[in-house]
Amino acid sequence: MKKVGVAILGLGVVGGGTYKILTEHREFYNKNHGVDISVEAVLELNRERAMALGIDESKIASNIAEICSNSEIDVVVESIGGIEPAKSFVLAVLNSGKSVVTSNKELYCKYSHELEKVAKKNDCGLYFEASCVGGVPVIRALLDNLQGNKITSLTGIINGTTNYILSKMSDCGASYTDVLKEAQKLGYAEADPTSDVEGYDAVYKLSILSSLSFHTKVPYTEIYREGITSVDPTDIQYGKQLGYALKLLAVGKNGENGIEVRVHPTFIKSNHPLANVNDSYNAVYITGDSVEDVMLYGRGAGALPTGSAIVGDIIYCATHQGSNYSTFKNTEKADPATKFIKNFESEYYLRLSVKDKTGVLSKITSHFSKHGISISQVIQEKAENGQVPLIILTHHTLENDVKKTVDELNASGVARVAAIIRVIS
Ligand code: HSE
Numbered sequence: 001m002k003k004v005g006v007a008i009l010g011l012g013v014v015g016g017g018t019y020k021i022l023t024e025h026r027e028f029y030n031k032n033h034g035v036d037i038s039v040e041a042v043l044e045l046n047r048e049r050a051m052a053l054g055i056d057e058s059k060i061a062s063n064i065a066e067i068c069s070n071s072e073i074d075v076v077v078e079s080i081g082g083i084e085p086a087k088s089f090v091l092a093v094l095n096s097g098k099s100v101v102t103s104n105k106e107l108y109c110k111y112s113h114e115l116e117k118v119a120k121k122n123d124c125g126l127y128f129e130a131s132c133v134g135g136v137p138v139i140r141a142l143l144d145n146l147q148g149n150k151i152t153s154l155t156g157i158i159n160g161t162t163n164y165i166l167s168k169m170s171d172c173g174a175s176y177t178d179v180l181k182e183a184q185k186l187g188y189a190e191a192d193p194t195s196d197v198e199g200y201d202a203v204y205k206l207s208i209l210s211s212l213s214f215h216t217k218v219p220y221t222e223i224y225r226e227g228i229t230s231v232d233p234t235d236i237q238y239g240k241q242l243g244y245a246l247k248l249l250a251v252g253k254n255g256e257n258g259i260e261v262r263v264h265p266t267f268i269k270s271n272h273p274l275a276n277v278n279d280s281y282n283a284v285y286i287t288g289d290s291v292e293d294v295m296l297y298g299r300g301a302g303a304l305p306t307g308s309a310i311v312g313d314i315i316y317c318a319t320h321q322g323s324n325y326s327t328f329k330n331t332e333k334a335d336p337a338t339k340f341i342k343n344f345e346s347e348y349y350l351r352l353s354v355k356d357k358t359g360v361l362s363k364i365t366s367h368f369s370k371h372g373i374s375i376s377q378v379i380q381e382k383a384e385n386g387q388v389p390l391i392i393l394t395h396h397t398l399e400n401d402v403k404k405t406v407d408e409l410n411a412s413g414v415a416r417v418a419a420i421i422r423v424i425s
Helices: 013-024 026-033 047-052 064-068 086-095 105-121 138-145 160-172 176-185 200-214 233-241 303-319 360-370 399-412
Strands: 002-009 035-043 075-078 099-102 151-157 244-255 258-269 281-288 292-299 345-355 375-380 387-394 415-424
Touching: 002 013, 002 064, 002 303, 013 026, 013 035, 013 303, 026 035, 026 303, 035 064, 035 303, 064 086, 075 086, 075 303, 086 099, 086 105, 099 105, 099 303, 105 200, 138 200, 138 281, 138 292, 151 200, 160 176, 160 233, 160 244, 160 281, 200 244, 200 258, 233 244, 233 345, 233 387, 233 415, 244 415, 345 360, 345 399, 360 375, 360 387, 360 399, 387 415, 399 415
Parallel strands: 002 035, 002 075, 075 099, 258 415
Antiparallel strands: 151 244, 151 281, 244 258, 281 292, 345 387, 345 415, 375 387
């Protein structure tokens, strides 16, 4: 039987889950794949953590050089996260002729061009299914199964922490700060939640997913980003009354005029499948010219779901000849011929606080018409202290026209724009 030795770098949630799956399913993989996959070494500074998983002390390496020079090891799992030391370790492992399986979205997003070059030079595999959307098998779907398509759009809820927070804010009307505190207590949100709540995590994932989808490099720096820290529960409740769910959405579109990539809170009509993806679940909704619409749904994080993606890559690497590379020219920067659309089109929800006076509404709507924005709905809520909340929904319009209108309204003295949320009907 073919023997495949694995090393795991970092035994946190993901590395620990991977170890558990590999050891518990070893016989199962023997039987079904004809490969004997054994964990030969781990690299983990916290030796107690390794030993608590039942790992023999003799298998705990002291440094990356020990992993690189161990001839029993064929595949190395990188589940450390962040850029350093993960990047140096991955490069050392590839240069030692071993394949790498990584769950590190930031590393793959920012440096895949460099890692891929070194992997190719050493004829090693570089696998990254676990880098995006945890246990949801979207990378292989894009790399292999959906190759018969020109993919025109990819829309996803690709961050579990923010989906959990927005779902709870929607269920109980609580503020962002209160729900975040509760999510941190329950272990759903990190002690430092910045990467998740400010949308960076989703941006890294969208950069990888849209590069694969559109067969061209989509650098993360081209992606418009807005997190959820300013979301007001009032808008979630107004949205609900209008039949919308609020989600942190990652949007990638590839059209005649170029590529549009953005991450921001979005109202989605409740009959859209993505509107019903709640709590820490993730989903990616892909549209291809042959397949039409495909939605992949599941756990985007967690020890066993992400471990499932890593082990899938290890088995793929163990049972396939050759290496697995991206389907685009993986350069550091975008191809100069690629156009990125910054002034994108969307429907909008705006909440204004206006003075309750005759003629105010016509003054406000004149700013919209001046910029060619067509209003689809206006809802006036009950006045409080002489101020009226006014909800305005627009038809499809350009982002820059909305920004100009908002600036003018804020400067006019008749209205203050309290919220701007993009809408998918
Ligand atoms: N922190 C991520 C999330 C999971 O909340 O979805 C790892 O990418």
